[in-house]
Amino acid sequence: MIHTRELTRTFRVGKRTVEAVRGVDIDVGEGEFVALLGPNGAGKSTTLRMLTTLLEPTSGTASVAGHDVRAEPTEVRRRIGFVGQGHGAGDDQRVRDELHTQGLLYGLDRRTARSRTGELLDLLELDEAADRVVTALSGGQRRRLDIAMGLIHRPGLLFLDEPSTGLDPQSRANLWEHVARLRGEFGTTVVVTTHYLEEADGAAERVLVIDHGRVIADGSADELKSRVSGDLVVFTTEDGAAADLGAKVAEALPSAGTAEVVAEPGRDPRVRIRVEHGDAALPGLLRSLDGAGVAPLSVAVSRPTLDDVFLTLTGRSLREGER
Amino acid sequence: MTATMRTQPPPAAARTRGTTARDVWIVFQRQGRLVLRRPALILFGMLQPVLYLALFSPLLEGLGGPTGEGSWRWFVPGLLVMLALFASGFAGFGLLPELASGAHERLLVSPVSRVALLLGRVLADAAMMFTQMLLILALVVAFGLRIPPLGAVVGLALLVVLGVGLSTLSYLVALAVRQTYVFAPIVQGALMPLMLLSGVLLPMDLAPGWLYALSRLNPVSYVVDAERALFAGEWGPAVGVGWAVALGLAVVALAVGGRAVRGSAR
Ligand SMILES: Nc1ncnc2c1ncn2[C@@H]1O[C@H](COP(=O)(O)OP(=O)(O)OP(=O)(O)O)[C@@H](O)[C@H]1O
Numbered sequence: 001m002i003h004t005r006e007l008t009r010t011f012r013v014g015k016r017t018v019e020a021v022r023g024v025d026i027d028v029g030e031g032e033f034v035a036l037l038g039p040n041g042a043g044k045s046t047t048l049r050m051l052t053t054l055l056e057p058t059s060g061t062a063s064v065a066g067h068d069v070r071a072e073p074t075e076v077r078r079r080i081g082f083v084g085q086g087h088g089a090g091d092d093q094r095v096r097d098e099l100h101t102q103g104l105l106y107g108l109d110r111r112t113a114r115s116r117t118g119e120l121l122d123l124l125e126l127d128e129a130a131d132r133v134v135t136a137l138s139g140g141q142r143r144r145l146d147i148a149m150g151l152i153h154r155p156g157l158l159f160l161d162e163p164s165t166g167l168d169p170q171s172r173a174n175l176w177e178h179v180a181r182l183r184g185e186f187g188t189t190v191v192v193t194t195h196y197l198e199e200a201d202g203a204a205e206r207v208l209v210i211d212h213g214r215v216i217a218d219g220s221a222d223e224l225k226s227r228v229s230g231d232l233v234v235f236t237t238e239d240g241a242a243a244d245l246g247a248k249v250a251e252a253l254p255s256a257g258t259a260e261v262v263a264e265p266g267r268d269p270r271v272r273i274r275v276e277h278g279d280a281a282l283p284g285l286l287r288s289l290d291g292a293g294v295a296p297l298s299v300a301v302s303r304p305t306l307d308d309v310f311l312t313l314t315g316r317s318l319r320e321g322e323r
Numbered sequence: 324m325t326a327t328m329r330t331q332p333p334p335a336a337a338r339t340r341g342t343t344a345r346d347v348w349i350v351f352q353r354q355g356r357l358v359l360r361r362p363a364l365i366l367f368g369m370l371q372p373v374l375y376l377a378l379f380s381p382l383l384e385g386l387g388g389p390t391g392e393g394s395w396r397w398f399v400p401g402l403l404v405m406l407a408l409f410a411s412g413f414a415g416f417g418l419l420p421e422l423a424s425g426a427h428e429r430l431l432v433s434p435v436s437r438v439a440l441l442l443g444r445v446l447a448d449a450a451m452m453f454t455q456m457l458l459i460l461a462l463v464v465a466f467g468l469r470i471p472p473l474g475a476v477v478g479l480a481l482l483v484v485l486g487v488g489l490s491t492l493s494y495l496v497a498l499a500v501r502q503t504y505v506f507a508p509i510v511q512g513a514l515m516p517l518m519l520l521s522g523v524l525l526p527m528d529l530a531p532g533w534l535y536a537l538s539r540l541n542p543v544s545y546v547v548d549a550e551r552a553l554f555a556g557e558w559g560p561a562v563g564v565g566w567a568v569a570l571g572l573a574v575v576a577l578a579v580g581g582r583a584v585r586g587s588a589r
Pocket residue numbers: 011012013018019020038039040041042043044045046047085589
């Protein structure tokens with residue numbers, strides 16, 4: 001469904017050149033559900049905007065739904081749906097009118113456009129707001145209208161740029177449920193960008209990690225996580241001396257990595273260490289700590305997350321202010 | 324690209340192939356709905372010309388001559404040109420929020436004809452302007468002004484052509500600058516000299532030589548001359564010149580405008 005080779009886009013800002021996307025190769029097959037995961041400014045939207053014909057690539061090629069984005073943009077547009085990062089509805093338009101118009105623009109006849117409008121209003125729980133103007137909607141309702149507009153022509157390939165921003169957990173779950181249904185019913189291919197690790201983890205089958213305009217990892221969430229060696233074990237101690245001793249003891253465990261002592265003012269010192277099968281290693285760790293006279297205040301074991309994957313790959317965290 | 328993917332055909336639902344005319348009509352309706360829902364917008368746009376008619380045109384009678392004696396016959400055609408100038412000049416305002424929010428982008432991703440995105444809007448603006456002009460004509464006729472019907476029809480058509488050209492230019496400016504605080508001074512700065520140098524308020528014959536020469540460089544002057552001739556029932560060369568200028572402006576603006584919409588994602 002999507003094939004890009006060395007896809008690149010730069011922007012000129014004053015005298016500076018911003019390399020937003022630097023030579024990206026992406027192949028997405030029919031029916032796949034792919035998440036682009038990356039921090040702010042990674043180049044996710046720019047990539048999507050090139051794939052959806054909104055931006056000309058600076059160099060490289062992209063074929064989307066069987067057509068080259070540069071040579072046959074209209075053919076591409078006919079076959080895709082796009083929910084952008086901004087809001088797609090006109091401020092002074094009525095919800096129902098805007099959805100109906102969107103259907104007509106994709107070549108639906110009036111009757112079909114009307115019935116699809118009804119269906120989507122119902123599905124995205126916009127019934128009650130259908131005759132309001134867009135400015136009178138809440139942020140979440142507005143986002144749901146954006147999504148409805150992207151779905152009205154039942155595209156075979158759907159691009160969603162941070163679709164769940166501003167949605168409450170209930171609407172977010174509904175969105176993914178609906179996307180799953182679309183895929184079940186029509187075999188829709190879905191490409192979504194997100195900051196929400198849980199979404200990339202739970203909903204998508206495949207995750208492309210993007211950073212500084214490059215794809216730095218590609219695989220299922222489980223595959224990516226298996227590249228992070230071991231589970232994270234964290235325990236806290238009374239004081240720094242105990243933490244340092246605890247770190248030494250922990251490093252002596254079989255399959256343990258290097259321990260890290262985190263001391264922050266006002267918080268108990270923490271020891272962080274990666275261990276294979278952390279749950280099974282825990283009793284041994286506790287025994288050894290006890291033997292060395294270190295009494296941990298709390299102990300936690302966590303499986304690797306996509307954030308750990310990102311941290312391993314880049315040395316930075318996707319979650320703000322956490323490390 | 325090497326391997327061409329087999330794509331699924333668009334889902335079985337009914338699909339009619341879009342034509343540009345159909346797209347223009349869809350965009351026209353989208354814009355038209357805004358006005359139909361708030362018809363008072365039409366009256367607001369007429370406020371300025373009506374004020375000129377009531378509070379300014381009586382001054383002309385003091386001038387005597389052809390301007391003073393038939394003051395409305397002389398003034399009303401220019402007034403309509405002024406209405407066209409301001410109504411069309413600020414047309415791009417409506418696009419600015421859509422450029423900022425992502426609504427324009429959403430339309431660009433759809434297979435809608437690029438020219439239709441522009442033309443649908445421009446024609447909706449022209450329709451609104453035409454309605455305002457009809458209302459003003461109805462008003463002055465009710466107050467006793469006699470206008471040759473054929474002259475009025477050809478004159479209004481000429482103003483629609485002028486309006487199409489000017490509002491296209493206004494959208495071009497909106498697409499180029501995108502920000503309200505840049506758009507407003509540019510448009511205001513362009514419209515004022517265009518109006519003052521067109522002789523809509525006072526006859527340019529009163530002007531010193533240099534000012535008269537400047538007014539001849541203003542394309543709007545020729546449309547004003549043509550309108551005055553048409554409203555007086557004189558079918559002289561001024562009519563042809565006015566039409567040529569307005570048509571030329573509209574054609575060039577639309578050609579450039581269509582291209583600008585095509586590259587308007589950012
Ligand atoms: N129109 C533009 N002009 C100049 N620079 C741009 C433009 N669009 C994007 N950029 C720059 O390109 C880089 C990538 O931006 P992009 O919007 O693709 O990031 P993103 O991954 O979608 O981020 P976010 O998660 O914040 O949406 C950023 O540095 C951004 O500032």
